[in-house]
Amino acid sequence: MPRIVVEVMPKPEILDPQGKAIASALPHLGFDGFSGVRQGRRFELTVEGEVTEGILEQARRAAEDLLSNPVIEDVVDVRVEGDA
C-alpha cells in the first residue's frame, strides 16, 4: 500500500535542545565529523488504494493543522512513497 510521508522540522530560528544534546553526544562515540544536529519528525500516512490528488491535499492540510505547529515548526516535505 502506498504511503504519504510527511516531514516536519523545527524552524531554523527555534533552538533545538534535543538536537544540541545529540550533537554533543556524537563526539563521545568517535563521530567527530558533524558540526550540528537538528531533530525533526517523520510521519507515514498509509493509504488504501490509489493516492489521488484529493488525498494528497488532505495530507498537506493535516500536516499544517495537526502534524506541525506553525509557531515552532515547518512542514518541509509531503511526498508519496510506494510499498515498503
Added chain:
Amino acid sequence: MSPQTPPTPAETPLIGDYAESSAALTGARIGVVTFPGTLDDRDAARAVRLAGGTAVALWHADDDLGDVDAVIVPGGFSYGDYLRAGAISRFAPMMTSIAREAQTGTLPVLGICNGFQILTEAHLLPGSMIRNDHLKFRCADQVLRVENTSTAWTSQYTDDELITVVLKNQDGRYVADEETLTRLEEEGRVVFRYVGSNPNGSRNDIAGITNAAGNIVGLMPHPEHAVEAGYGPDDAVGMRAGTDGLTVFTSVISSLTSSGAAL
C-alpha cells in the same frame, strides 16, 4: 476451575463529582476540564472550592459549557503529550466550545501548564512551549513576579507582587518570534515572569501571558498547588505553608461576582 464471569470491577469515575460537600460562598461556577491524561483537575477544583467558588466538572468529549462563568484548563499530560503537548487536546469538542466563548473576550479562561500548552496550540494565546533548555523534567518551588493585575485571574494581587508556586514540567520553555515578544511586552501582556534563575530557557523569562482582551491567561507554574497550608511550597511561615496561588482563584471569583456575571 469452571469459567466464571469475572467480577465487574468497581467503576472508577473518570471525572470527579466536584459538587459534593461544596458550601460555596458565592455563586461563581468555575468549569474544570478533564482530558484523558489530565492530572491536576482535582487540585484545580479544590482550589476553586477553597477560594469560595463552585467547581464544575467538564468532560473533553462534551461540547456543552453549561452555565459556568469561567473555565480552567488544568495541567497533566493530556493524550500522553503525543505529537506535541496539547496538540491533540485542542481539537476536543469542549475546547471548540471554550474557544468560541473565550474569543468573545468575556469568558475568563485559565490554562495551567498542559492547559497553557493546549491554549497555545489552539491559538488562543500566542507562542508555544518547547523542551526545557536543560532537557530535564524540573519540579521545584519557583518565585514569580505578577506583572499584570488587570486580568480576571490576577486582580487581587498587587503590582509586581512576588509569589512562590510549584513549577513542574519538561516542555516549559516559552518561545515566540521577536515581533510577538515585543508586542507582549509593549502591551503589558506578560502576566507572570520568572524571578531568579530562568528555570527552562523561556524567552524574556516569561512564565505566563494573557490575550489582548485580558480574559485568557496561561502559565506554566501551578498556582493550584499553592492554595492550602501543609501542601504548598515552603515559605517564611514554615514548610509547605505557602498559599500564594490561592489569589488566582479568589481573583476570578471576585471579578465574576463584582461584574454581576455570577449573581
